[in-house]
Amino acid sequence: MSPALPRWADLALIPALSLVLAFLVAGLVVVFIGEDPVKAVRVLIAGALGSSYGIGFTLYYATTFVFTGLAVAIAFHAGLFNIGGEGQAALGGIGATLVALSLDQTHWLIVLPVAVLGAGLFGGAWAFIPGYLQARRGSHVVITTIMFNFIASALVVYLLVNVMKVPGSMAPETRAFGEGAQLPFIHEMLGALGVPMSRTPMNLASLLALVAAFLTWVLIWRTRLGYEMRAFGHSEPAAVYAGIDPVRITVVAMVLSGAMAGLMAINVVVGFQHRLVLDYVGGAGFVGIAVALMGRSHPVGVILAAVLFGILYQGGAELAFEMPRISRDMIVVIQALVILFTGALEALVRRPVEQGFLMLRMRPR
Amino acid sequence: MDLGTILQLLGSSLRLATPLLLACLAGLYSERAGIFDIGLEGKMLASAFTAAALAAVTGSVWLGLFAGIGAALALSLLHGFASITLKGNQLISGVAINFLAAGLTALVGQTWFGMGGQTPQLGTGARFSAITLPFVETLRPVPVLGPIYATLISGNNLLVYLGLATVPLTWWVLFRTRFGLRLRAVGENPGAVDTAGVSVVRQRYAAVMICGLLTGIAGAYLSTAMSAGFVRDMTAGKGFIALAALIFAKWRPWPALWACLLFGFLEAVGIRYQSITLGAFTLPVQFMQALPYILTVVILAGFVGRAVPPRAGGRPYVKER
Numbered sequence: 001m002s003p004a005l006p007r008w009a010d011l012a013l014i015p016a017l018s019l020v021l022a023f024l025v026a027g028l029v030v031v032f033i034g035e036d037p038v039k040a041v042r043v044l045i046a047g048a049l050g051s052s053y054g055i056g057f058t059l060y061y062a063t064t065f066v067f068t069g070l071a072v073a074i075a076f077h078a079g080l081f082n083i084g085g086e087g088q089a090a091l092g093g094i095g096a097t098l099v100a101l102s103l104d105q106t107h108w109l110i111v112l113p114v115a116v117l118g119a120g121l122f123g124g125a126w127a128f129i130p131g132y133l134q135a136r137r138g139s140h141v142v143i144t145t146i147m148f149n150f151i152a153s154a155l156v157v158y159l160l161v162n163v164m165k166v167p168g169s170m171a172p173e174t175r176a177f178g179e180g181a182q183l184p185f186i187h188e189m190l191g192a193l194g195v196p197m198s199r200t201p202m203n204l205a206s207l208l209a210l211v212a213a214f215l216t217w218v219l220i221w222r223t224r225l226g227y228e229m230r231a232f233g234h235s236e237p238a239a240v241y242a243g244i245d246p247v248r249i250t251v252v253a254m255v256l257s258g259a260m261a262g263l264m265a266i267n268v269v270v271g272f273q274h275r276l277v278l279d280y281v282g283g284a285g286f287v288g289i290a291v292a293l294m295g296r297s298h299p300v301g302v303i304l305a306a307v308l309f310g311i312l313y314q315g316g317a318e319l320a321f322e323m324p325r326i327s328r329d330m331i332v333v334i335q336a337l338v339i340l341f342t343g344a345l346e347a348l349v350r351r352p353v354e355q356g357f358l359m360l361r362m363r364p365r
Numbered sequence: 366m367d368l369g370t371i372l373q374l375l376g377s378s379l380r381l382a383t384p385l386l387l388a389c390l391a392g393l394y395s396e397r398a399g400i401f402d403i404g405l406e407g408k409m410l411a412s413a414f415t416a417a418a419l420a421a422v423t424g425s426v427w428l429g430l431f432a433g434i435g436a437a438l439a440l441s442l443l444h445g446f447a448s449i450t451l452k453g454n455q456l457i458s459g460v461a462i463n464f465l466a467a468g469l470t471a472l473v474g475q476t477w478f479g480m481g482g483q484t485p486q487l488g489t490g491a492r493f494s495a496i497t498l499p500f501v502e503t504l505r506p507v508p509v510l511g512p513i514y515a516t517l518i519s520g521n522n523l524l525v526y527l528g529l530a531t532v533p534l535t536w537w538v539l540f541r542t543r544f545g546l547r548l549r550a551v552g553e554n555p556g557a558v559d560t561a562g563v564s565v566v567r568q569r570y571a572a573v574m575i576c577g578l579l580t581g582i583a584g585a586y587l588s589t590a591m592s593a594g595f596v597r598d599m600t601a602g603k604g605f606i607a608l609a610a611l612i613f614a615k616w617r618p619w620p621a622l623w624a625c626l627l628f629g630f631l632e633a634v635g636i637r638y639q640s641i642t643l644g645a646f647t648l649p650v651q652f653m654q655a656l657p658y659i660l661t662v663v664i665l666a667g668f669v670g671r672a673v674p675p676r677a678g679g680r681p682y683v684k685e686r
Contacts, residue, residue: 029469033476081456083403129662139665140674142456143612146403146605147658147665154655162649289460325476332468336461344447344458 005357011296015342017349019294022337029333035325047318048311054318056186056200062303062310063202063267066209068288069306070216071261073297077220078253079233084130084145085261086285087152088123092262094159095122096269097174097276104178111181115270116208116263123262124255126152131254135247141254153279160278173277183271203271212263213299219256220299229253261285283332290335293343309335368509372516374633380521380591382629383528384409384583388607389614389621390535391579397539397616398572399552399677400448403459404440405580406604407466412437412584414470417484417595418477420491420588429491429589434581440466441577449569452681463604471597482597484588493522493590524586531579535618548572552675555682565682583607609661616675628657 005014027037048058068085075082082088095118103111130144160172183204187197220226232239232249240246268280287309294308295301316331341348388405395402412433420429440462447458471482478484498519505511539545547568550558555565587603588595606628613627614620634641635653642648 029472033472081454083456083460133662133666137666139662139667142403143608144662144665147609147662150602150605150658151655151662154651158649158651161651286460286464289457293457327472327475329468329471329475329482332464333472334468336464336468339457339464340443340447340461344453344455344461345451347451347453 005354009353009357011298011301014346014349014353015294015296015301017353018341018346019338021349022334022341025337025341026330026334030326030330033325035323040319040323040326043322044311044315044319046315047322048315051198052196053198053200054314056198056202057314057317058307058310059186059206060200060202060267060272060310061313062306063206063209064264064284065287065291065306065309066213066303067264067267068261068285069291069295069302070212070288070299071257071285072288072292073295073299073302074216074220074229074260075253075257076292076297077226077233078229078249079236080131080134080250080253080257081142082127082130082145082254082257082261083142083289084127084148084258084285085288086281086283087145087149088126088258088261089264089281089285090152090156090279091126092119092123092259093265093269093276093280094156095119095262096265097164100177100181100270100274101174104181106180108180108183111270112183112204112208112266115181115266119262119265120259121262123265124259127254127258127261128251131251131258134254135250141250149285157278160276164276171277174275177270177274181270182274183266185271201272203267205267205271208263208266210303212260213303216260217299225252261288287335290338290342294338368512369516372512374637375630376517376520377636378626378630378633379517380525380629381632382625383525384586384591384603385607385610385628386528386622386625387524387531387579387583387586388604389610389625390531390618391576391583392608392611393535393539393614393616393618393621394548394572394579395576396611396678397552397675398548398569399555399675399680399682400444400569400573400576401455401459401679402444402573402576403456403608404444404462404466404604405576405607406600406602407459407463408437408440408577408580409584409587409604410463410470410598410600411440411466412581413588413599414474414484414584414595416581416585417487417588418474420487421478421485421594424488424491426487426491426493426589430582430585433585433588434578437581437584438574438577441573441580445570445573448681449566449573452683455679455681467598470595474595474597484595487589487593491589492593493524493586495520495522496526522590524582524590527582528586529622532618532622539618544571549675551682552677555677556685559682559684565684569682580604606657609657612661612674613664615673631656 030037030040048054068089071085072082096115099115099118100111103114126148130141130148133139133144134141164174165172166175186202186206187199190197228244228249231242232244232246236246264284269276273280291302291305291309295305312331312334316328320327388409392402392405415436416429416433419432420426444458444462447453448455474482474484501515501519504514539549547558547563551565551568559565587599610621610624610628613624631653635650
């Protein structure tokens with residue numbers, strides 16, 4: 001936060017300009033591989049938002065990214081960079097699956113809260129160890145969470161191949177959950193209300209994501225714990241001087257962050273796939289980093305950024321179909337550029353904007 | 366297990382350890398100068414693709430190597446610009462570089478060769494092939510030492526020897542030259558270096574560019590020496606294992622060699638044996654794959670000696686005014 005800037009410029013103008021830069025560079029990449037960027041954008045938007053089918057998919061992806069984005073954002077507020085969303089989400093998948101497999105003879109109203117607990121508990125536990133090691137032993141959380149992503153990946157492969165797989169089957173996936181552990185789809189809910197919508201994977205977890213975003217806002221800006229986290233994130237020595245326990249804040253922030261990442265399992269595993277498959281996270285944990293940076297770690301910003309990435313994912317799939325040269329890897333490039341320009345290269349935009357505002361202020365009225 | 370099997374295992378460990386070693390030493394230069402680099406993976410990947418692509422198009426492995434180094438240097442320059450000039454977050458920059466490389470190599474590879482992100486198979490002139498050292502046949506009859514010389518010491522490609530030679534070179538540069546002293550100093554106390562009239566910015570850029578050079582060689586090794594061409598995501602976490610080795614070695618060159626050889630050995634064992642039975646226990650292959658990461662966490666946690674990173678690591682240097 002810079003005193004040279006009004007609040008709106010800091011929260012909206014700078015991210016918007018950074019984003020414009022990122023997309024300009026992405027456009028250059030499209031030109032470089034010999035396609036028309038304007039046409040690409042048109043196909044992308046039409047594919048993502050042109051039909052209720054596209055919108056449903058877009059919001060389904062966005063729901064996942066709200067969870068992983070909030071996860072990164074919560075840790076950011078406490079000054080921690082949690083790159084481990086990928087592993088925490090993978091473990092959250094195990095937690096949600098265990099709940100769903102054992103309770104799928106009941107009703108989703110029972111399964112949902114227990115699965116939320118299960119996914120949160122497993123994801124949180126996976127983040128607890130790096131958090132504890134940083135707080136107590138001084139091992140940097142960035143490195144440990146990277147290591148834990150790889151360990152989680154190996155662990156989940158082991159569990160799926162050796163323990164949770166259907167006996168006799170070759171595919172490394174669990175059995176399908178019964179009806180009782182399947183969240184209702186949004187098209188079913190809207191259909192019951194008489195609103196027609198194409199069949200899409202979008203499910204009840206999208207509403208859960210909105211609740212999660214609201215609760216995150218309450219936590220960060222309306223509770224004592226959130227205040228302590230922000231104070232700790234701004235200045236560790238000052239926070240410690242004010243009597244805030246650094247070990248407690250680090251561990252709590254990491255556990256909450258990991259739990260939030262784990263919750264993406266509710267959307268993907270319990271909400272849509274209805275079984276646990278290998279690598280169900282598929283990079284969504286890393287998308288969370290871009291989403292949190294772009295959304296300035298504010299829940300509203302995270303939701304907007306998540307929808308943008310939802311558009312990119314769904315529109316990108318259509319794009320790969322219409323213009324085969326622009327494969328889905330383009331999304332990874334855009335993700336990288338967004339992280340680069342809104343994160344590491346932010347000063348590229350911030351410095352000129354700050355100078356512009358200073359000049360405006362110095363001008364006599 | 367006979368001598369032949371052991372030697373094969375050690376030989377493959379050495380060849381698997383080489384890219385780790387080059388990337389690990391690359392990270393060592395950068396991090397000793399106070400610039401954290403979690404983008405080793407991305408730089409290796411970019412170099413692996415560029416090297417294989419150029420070698421495939423021109424048929425010359427050397428042009429491939431230089432192009433690979435060029436690609437890694439470009440990403441290093443980006444990292445330096447973000448973290449030194451703009452004083453941005455080094456970790457975020459590293460993350461972005463990893464994704465940038467992953468996306469661009471697949472995208473450009475598909476456009477260029479249309480083979481699903483792969484490059485064409487490289488012929489003999491477009492690869493680094495094994496070098497047979499002199500006297501192999503003369504010494505082969507000597508028991509034990511003969512086979513060791515023939516299969517372990519001789520018969521590797523040029524970059525393996527280059528990687529091994531980089532270890533003493535790095536030790537000498539860092540601990541016996543003025544450049545090295547200054548490089549370590551900007552990583553510990555940049556203010557003091559600045560006071561002494563040495564440019565922190567220039568010193569850190571130099572370190573970051575050396576890092577690019579070495580990750581470039583590491584990447585080219587993957588696609589033009591270890592295998593014959595590039596495949597998608599062929600680094601497969603090697604950059605992070607190198608990072609793990611760097612921490613394991615506590616940011617010192619000789620221990621970095623042992624750490625990389627250990628991790629290379631683990632990988633070689635994991636490739637050769639699907640699962641290992643130790644008495645009543647059976648270690649699954651996934652455990653072997655995760656072992657480098659687990660060991661690193663244990664080291665980081667300080668249970669086996671403490672790993673203390675360079676003091677000014679990760680923090681941009683802001684000159685006092």
